[in-house]
Amino acid sequence: MTPKLNRWKRFADWDERPLRLDKFAAEDPTNGFSAFSSPADPKPGIGIKGGRVVSLDGVLEHDYDMIDRFIARHHIDPEVASEAMALDSATVARWLVDMNVPRETLVRLAHGMTPAKLAEVVSQLNALEIAFAYSKMRARKTPGNQAHVTNAKDDPLQLAADAATAVALGFDEIETTMRVSRNAWSNAVACAVGGAVGRWGTLFQCSSEEAEELRIAMAGFTSYAETVSVYGTEKSFTDGDDTPWSKAFLAAAYASRGVKMRCTSGAGSELLMGFHEAKSLLYLEARCLCLQRGMGVQGTQNGGIDGAPLTATIPGGVRELMAENLIAVWLDLECASGNDARSTESEIRVGAKILPYLIAGSDLICSGMGSILKYDNSFNPSLINGEELEDYLVLQRDFEADGGLTPLPESRAIELRERAVAAIAAVFEELGLSTPTEDMKTSVVYASGSDDTCSLMPRDVSFISEAIKERGITVIDAIKALANRGFREEAENLLNVVKLRLSGDYLQTSAMIRNGRIVSAVNDPNDYLGPGSGYRVSEERRLQLNDIRDVLDQKEVLRSEALHEKDEARHIRYRNLGPAANGSATDDLVIGISPAFGLKLYRTTAGHRLSEVLGAMLDAIRARGLKARVVRFRHTADTSFLGLSAARLAGSGIGIGIQAKGTAVIHQRDRQPHNNLELFSNAPITRLEHYRALGANAAAYALGEMPEPIVVPQRGEAMGSRHHARVALIYAIETGLTEAGAAPEEVDVVLTGAK
Amino acid sequence: MTLTRADYPLAETQPGAVTGKHGKALPEITLDAVLAGEVTMEDLRITPQALQAQADVARDVGRPTLALNFERGAELVEVPQDFIMQVYELLRPGRAKSKEELLEAAATMRETYQAERIARFIEEAAETYAARGLFTFRF
Structure with a gap:
């Protein structure tokens, strides 16, 4: 007897899915768990007196905390504030998604808006509207992307190889x-x-302790910094050991050294640090962003960042992450839009998270994407990692959306990795820092991750690192070392990056380098004003995005079929006997084969030789004492009609139709074409035993029996995604051979029995 | 002369006018010059003039706060690294024990390095820290 269970088994199935590793938190504004609004959030408001901001979102000047004070003094433009704050928030929200309202108009208004106002406006947009507004409002037209390059051993050889790959x-x-x-x-x-x-x-940063990071930049090795964190409450800020003034001072210090920098902020950081003041995530982040504009940084890394996983546990959290990115670009900041810390174990949630950014574009879609394997990511795994990077390349192709990446052929990857490992080894040798062995180098070139390498270990690396620091080695020394050891091109490349800091062109908002030229919000401003404007994937770029590996075309299909042609010639011979006659004997069954069967195509999609398939069916029919004729039809390639035409020729009234790709049907004379006896539509999983059983059942029907229909078991494989491209190309070869009104031909089949 | 967005990028529109701290212009900073020992890290340092030029461009494209940061940066170009790090440290919470310590740093910025904007910025911090009780002792 079937036992009675205490739960629906589907829940047990669901328990096993990666999704259930994600934890979800209840909405609870008092404890800081609210994405868009909390009773503790202030109402938008501003007081201006004599060109001075005397109240901000309900707080009077003498009650300002550090953040209010900084925003009031350095962000709010008093000349715009009265006009901007008086606007109806719903109207401004509509303008954000109105392609006829130019970006500049909205950016000017944002200069006069308080954090509560900015949050109130974007809260009115649904997820689709936020993505659209983001696409319209981001500062630079051309989208870009950022990678993490780290490994679990701090192995410099692997870092060099992985940097070159990225x-x-x-x-x-x-x-x-x-x-x-x-x-x-x-x-x-x-x-x-x-x-x-x-x-x-490619710009490069080394995220480390603030003072150390600036020193490394001064030595010329890095070109930007982005881990200058800011927070939305005073307590979090001081707990983070900084103030708006110390961070703004650091921003000026970076500029003075010609080094690009952006701040980092994001939902959930105050909540994680325990000083959220019961405010919503969006309001706190709006404060961070106004602060950053006030500091005069060119950009921000936001969208949750380290707080993204926590934010994603809260209702509406993922929409909030999008909304805070929107505020960043509305404030005219470069936006490295998060999509880094892996916020879920569910691949569906990963794909859903990245899609709006991929299609909207962003200055840096991920900040960054794990170009290395998850376990090698010293920041923590990213939303998308080395494991899944190809999925992202395919998403670009699917949506014809430029996610900043270009598929990399395997041979090119190896070439570059060899070169990079040789280059860093040469620099280390030349500077007397280390002498990596050939074995170490080879292990790194072919390694997917540090588990596969036998290379330098963290302790070895510490000696190298301390020596670089103590000896005051600079990028000039590295450039000389490269050139002296024959890496002249790399030496030039490195020098070019350092030279960027002389003009400071790359300090401007959203600056990156493409084809050796600066592309920023100054010379490549986002000019979106509806279809046909803004960033468009050019035909040249589209072809690059399309060029993923292992793409099938008709040439490829014919090439692989040609490989099977000779092999099949050893196993089977087809001899045309002329027009097929109507059978009259009741033991007469007909197997109708398709136009290209055995002539142009030789294997089913499951990989079975057509000779074996035909042999299995013929044997099974003969085993029941019936006779089977093989007839080639050329007026159709359709399975149903092949089967029905075969049945009409058969004396027994039972026919089998089969295409070269292996799709088969048992049919009976006088039935409707698509109302067959049995259909074998999943050729890729149809095995020889199924074809044998098909023959046996056809014979059984001819004998007037009612057999158990054959079920080809399937486990929900996405048959279409796996096979349809090939199937369509193959089927086109079949249909190419059809001829209207062509008469059926009787075929003598000789199976040679060759092994 | 105030620059505009038409002058951007400076490295492309006027490479000869973009120089490092010792006056070496962009086209002179070649790999061969590096290999001949004619280029030092100082030649790869941005100048106050370049930062002012970027400030002009930023203002022209409607980014006044970014322009101000470049101008503060311009004032710090000549300030030694150690003093910059010292002032940064002093601006962090609880490092300065009194307003006076910050005001002193501001005075040095103003008098020794003619960093007027930076000095005012530090003074503003001092005033804020006093108002918000940030000069308390931190363990």
């Missing part, structure tokens, strides 16, 4: 960090050198 994939920026903080200098040199292989122009 550069070749098209990342505009690469970011590294360390497992062991004293290894920062080694990481910096390794990525700088690796990033100079293949082309120049």
